[in-house]
Amino acid sequence: MEFLSNYIYYIGAFGLIFIGLFIILVKHNLIKVIIGIGILDTGVNLFLIAVGYISKGTAPIFSKAGLDANNMVDPVPQALVLTSIVIGVAILALALSLAIRLYKHYGTLDLRKIKEQRW
Amino acid sequence: MVNPILLIVVPLGLAFALPIVNLISKKIIKYIPVLAFLFNLILSLLLIPKVLEQTIIVKIGGFHPPFGINLFVGPVGILFSTLIALAGFLVSIYALSYIKEGPKEKYHILYLLLLTGATGVVLTGDMFNLFVFFEILCISSYALVAYLGNKAGIESSIKYLIQGSVGSSLLLLGIGLLYGQLGTLNMADIANQINSISSPSIFVPMIFIITGLGIEAAIFPLNAWLPDAHSSAPSSISAILSGIAIEVGLYAVIRVIFTIFNASSFLMFFVFLGVLTLLIGEMSAFSQKNIKRMLAYSSIGQIGLIMFAISLNTQLGISAGFFQMISHTLGKGLLFLSVGFLIYKTGSMKISSFEGIGKKMPITSLLFTIGAFSIVGLPPFAGFASKFMIIKAALTTGQLLFTVLIGVILLGTVIEGAYFFKVIQSIYFKGTTDIIKRDEAPLIALISMSIFVLLIIFIGVYPDFIARILNSAASEFINRIDYIRSVLG
Numbered sequence: 001m002e003f004l005s006n007y008i009y010y011i012g013a014f015g016l017i018f019i020g021l022f023i024i025l026v027k028h029n030l031i032k033v034i035i036g037i038g039i040l041d042t043g044v045n046l047f048l049i050a051v052g053y054i055s056k057g058t059a060p061i062f063s064k065a066g067l068d069a070n071n072m073v074d075p076v077p078q079a080l081v082l083t084s085i086v087i088g089v090a091i092l093a094l095a096l097s098l099a100i101r102l103y104k105h106y107g108t109l110d111l112r113k114i115k116e117q118r119w
Numbered sequence: 120m121v122n123p124i125l126l127i128v129v130p131l132g133l134a135f136a137l138p139i140v141n142l143i144s145k146k147i148i149k150y151i152p153v154l155a156f157l158f159n160l161i162l163s164l165l166l167i168p169k170v171l172e173q174t175i176i177v178k179i180g181g182f183h184p185p186f187g188i189n190l191f192v193g194p195v196g197i198l199f200s201t202l203i204a205l206a207g208f209l210v211s212i213y214a215l216s217y218i219k220e221g222p223k224e225k226y227h228i229l230y231l232l233l234l235t236g237a238t239g240v241v242l243t244g245d246m247f248n249l250f251v252f253f254e255i256l257c258i259s260s261y262a263l264v265a266y267l268g269n270k271a272g273i274e275s276s277i278k279y280l281i282q283g284s285v286g287s288s289l290l291l292l293g294i295g296l297l298y299g300q301l302g303t304l305n306m307a308d309i310a311n312q313i314n315s316i317s318s319p320s321i322f323v324p325m326i327f328i329i330t331g332l333g334i335e336a337a338i339f340p341l342n343a344w345l346p347d348a349h350s351s352a353p354s355s356i357s358a359i360l361s362g363i364a365i366e367v368g369l370y371a372v373i374r375v376i377f378t379i380f381n382a383s384s385f386l387m388f389f390v391f392l393g394v395l396t397l398l399i400g401e402m403s404a405f406s407q408k409n410i411k412r413m414l415a416y417s418s419i420g421q422i423g424l425i426m427f428a429i430s431l432n433t434q435l436g437i438s439a440g441f442f443q444m445i446s447h448t449l450g451k452g453l454l455f456l457s458v459g460f461l462i463y464k465t466g467s468m469k470i471s472s473f474e475g476i477g478k479k480m481p482i483t484s485l486l487f488t489i490g491a492f493s494i495v496g497l498p499p500f501a502g503f504a505s506k507f508m509i510i511k512a513a514l515t516t517g518q519l520l521f522t523v524l525i526g527v528i529l530l531g532t533v534i535e536g537a538y539f540f541k542v543i544q545s546i547y548f549k550g551t552t553d554i555i556k557r558d559e560a561p562l563i564a565l566i567s568m569s570i571f572v573l574l575i576i577f578i579g580v581y582p583d584f585i586a587r588i589l590n591s592a593a594s595e596f597i598n599r600i601d602y603i604r605s606v607l608g
Binding site: 017021033040041044047074076077083087090091094095099114116 | 254262271274276285291295
């Protein structure tokens with residue numbers, strides 16, 4: 001139990017990453033694959049936050065007297081995650097708009113039926 | 120003194136100013152990329168002598184590294200930024216007459232962003248910054264591959280997007296693991312502290328980062344997206360993707376291996392991977408019927424050759440690798456640009472449809488032929504000088520293994536020659552013998568392609584011209600202590 005409570009965020013993050021990779025590799029529907037990319041992104045973001053997180057920590061601002069610097073969460077991963085979320089949104093938006101165009105051309109989103117370009 | 124940060128800021132600023140200019144006049148927007156990269160080219164050329172004397176470290180916002188983000192403008196960075204600006208300038212001149220359909224202002228915005236991202240990757244000295252610039256490069260190239268909006272373009276773009284975004288997630292995960300152990304994102308600081316942690320905990324983030332970057336660099340098992348994406352994009356974009364984007368990816372991989380992780384024991388693996396990439400690329404190119412697909416597979420082969428040269432881990436080997444990158448950018452850029460108008464006039468990408476086009480478009484065909492000769496490595500073109508240098512570098516190591524591998528590489532070159540000469544044969548010696556009315560590519564495109572030819576011949580005849588910068592670039596990778604010292608002081 002001790003282990004679980006200490007590493008719960010890492011377990012969750014890698015769980016999400018593997019779920020995302022699994023969806024991308026296994027599913028045939030393009031929308032599901034895009035959802036998989038979203039879950040993979042979320043997993044990576046959770047991992048980054050978990051790297052800098054301290055249990056019961058405070059925000060890294062000396063807002064009132066008596067705050068201890070050792071008890072503050074690391075602000076750098078949070079800045080990274082903000083950037084990474086924005087990038088993730090851009091990728092998802094582009095992917096969904098491409099999916100709409102793909103549907104107009106082929107009339108299907110099943111990746112097994114879309115093979116104009118051979119590998 | 121000029122600040123190297125302008126190399127990134129000016130194209131980025133112009134990219135965002137372009138929609139506003141578009142409201143005022145729709146005619147002048149296509150000249151903005153030309154201006155931006157002319158500026159970058161002049162600035163890079165001015166900076167070269169200064170950088171060769173002493174590396175320039177730009178502290179963004181005045182925060183000293185490792186606390187702030189810094190740009191590292193060393194010989195490698197300035198070599199690449201000159202190459203990017205040169206290719207960007209010439210291709211944007213070509214695009215003046217090539218891009219006629221579609222949402223033009225979006226093309227020019229994305230084109231500026233793509234090359235801004237590439238310049239950022241080669242100049243930055245911060246891991247996360249590298250990731251961000253990489254994403255700028257990747258997202259704009261996903262969108263540009265789909266620019267024509269046809270079936271093939273959309274399909275390849277979505278394939279590229281899925282693989283590329285998995286790659287960038289892996290890269291970010293690797294950066295996160297590294298940050299969790301070292302608490303820093305500055306490349307020099309990571310390199311400084313990397314020996315303080317145990318090797319299994321370095322190995323995992325290294326594999327994540329190399330796999331993530333390797334997808335963009337099209338290293339062998341990760342290159343499934345490349346032939347589709349490069350063949351479906353507009354030809355001007357194929358030239359940039361093939362000549363700049365994958366090489367920037369490869370730059371990032373070798374920067375991570377050499378400077379950050381100092382993993383020279385890992386390089387033996389890369390030697391074999393490079394030879395494998397070369398053989399697979401060339402053999403797949405040989406069996407293609409679509410000309411752009413053939414050129415795309417040939418790019419994979421060239422990437423393998425560059426990887427082999429750099430993984431030799433000697434001064435001569437690394438500079439030969441950089442030389443091969445330059446000659447590949449020029450040669451493959453010229454090939455894609457000339458093929459763009461051959462396809463435009465014949466209306467087909469099939470190699471068989473080019474029969475007899477040498478009489479209809481003699482100048483464009485001649486330009487294609489020169490590009491092909493340079494890629495194959497015939498004297499007096501740049502490809503000969505660079506391939507010769509790679510062979511010399513491999514033989515001077517004196518190891519039997521490298522001598523054997525050079526034999527395999529020469530076999531790859533023979534295959535390369537075979538498929539290029541097949542195309543040249545069908546351009547000149549097949550088809551009708553009647554006199555056909557000439558129908559040449561536009562003058563402005565011919566001028567831009569001729570500058571590529573002049574550079575290819577000039578560098579091929581006089582390779583010493585760039586020898587000094589190649590040497591300094593190679594020493595930057597070998598002396599990682601100098602890299603760390605110059606940033607951290």
